[in-house]
Amino acid sequence: MIDIQHLTKRFASHTAVDDVSLAIGQGETLVLLGTSGCGKTTTLKMINRLIEPTSGSISVDGIDVVKQAGPELRRRIGYVIQDGGLFPHYSVAQAIATVPKLLGWEPAAIQERIHELMAKLQLPETILNRYPAELSGGQRQRVGLARALAIKPPVVLMDEPFGALDPFTRRHVRRELFGLNELRETTVVLVTHDVSEAIELADRIALMDKGRIVQIGPPDELLNQPANDFVRDFLDDQPQRISR
Numbered sequence: 001m002i003d004i005q006h007l008t009k010r011f012a013s014h015t016a017v018d019d020v021s022l023a024i025g026q027g028e029t030l031v032l033l034g035t036s037g038c039g040k041t042t043t044l045k046m047i048n049r050l051i052e053p054t055s056g057s058i059s060v061d062g063i064d065v066v067k068q069a070g071p072e073l074r075r076r077i078g079y080v081i082q083d084g085g086l087f088p089h090y091s092v093a094q095a096i097a098t099v100p101k102l103l104g105w106e107p108a109a110i111q112e113r114i115h116e117l118m119a120k121l122q123l124p125e126t127i128l129n130r131y132p133a134e135l136s137g138g139q140r141q142r143v144g145l146a147r148a149l150a151i152k153p154p155v156v157l158m159d160e161p162f163g164a165l166d167p168f169t170r171r172h173v174r175r176e177l178f179g180l181n182e183l184r185e186t187t188v189v190l191v192t193h194d195v196s197e198a199i200e201l202a203d204r205i206a207l208m209d210k211g212r213i214v215q216i217g218p219p220d221e222l223l224n225q226p227a228n229d230f231v232r233d234f235l236d237d238q239p240q241r242i243s244r
């Protein structure tokens with residue numbers, strides 16, 4: 001579904017993404033995991049052309065992304081960021097309707113899809129006319145996802161989608177969302193630095209360090225057969241008391 005070949009991004013003399021190659025299958029959830037600054041977000045943003053690569057290639061569904069206009073590509077690829085990424089002056093209903101409207105859907109079809117998504121994401125219809133500032137963090141997150149899923153895109157990119165939530169709400173919202181049939185059929189690339197989130201959600205984890213993929217595989221493989229000490233230490237995030 002997504003094929004990344006020798007992808008490199010340099011910002012001046014700094015190499016943020018360094019010769020990354022990976023293939024992501026249809027319906028797969030691939031988690032890009034790693035410390036702050038290791039190049040996860042830069043990799044993600046090159047898939048929907050918010051950032052242009054220095055070299056290398058990315059194809060989505062067999063088509064090179066550089067052969068597609070950025071705005072058109074971004075309409076077809078869902079994108080969810082921390083705290084939902086909602087426009088403050090768009091109501092919930094307007095936010096979810098944005099891309100279907102751009103694609104010329106009939107108003108009745110848009111309304112039907114809005115109601116369907118509200119039900120699926122367990123959002124009360126009473127918030128349809130509210131603005132993001134009038135929602136809870138968990139609701140904003142779900143509305144952000146509803147907006148990203150509105151046209152049933154084959155691919156959804158998520159950048160720390162639960163990062164703004166407290167640990168309890170975070171677990172709850174992510175279990176709810178990833179339990180949706182709709183998301184199961186979608187190819188998801190998710191960026192996080194949260195090890196338990198990666199283990200819980202990923203079909204495969206790509207653990208990154210300094211712009212490179214250190215190990216890629218199913219969570220069990222990284223846990224049981226870490227390629228090196230970095231992988232072992234990174235995944236060993238059990239809380240430990242500091243002795244004094």
Ligand SMILES: Nc1ncnc2c1ncn2[C@@H]1O[C@H](COP(=O)(O)OP(=O)(O)OP(=O)(O)O)[C@@H](O)[C@H]1O
Binds near residue numbers: 016035037039193
């Ligand atoms: N526009 C930019 N100009 C210069 N350097 C940049 C730019 N964007 C990112 N970088 C640098 O590239 C590196 C990778 O950044 P990136 O945002 O991809 O990391 P990340 O793994 O997503 O980190 P985080 O989890 O903190 O978001 C960092 O060192 C960052 O400072």
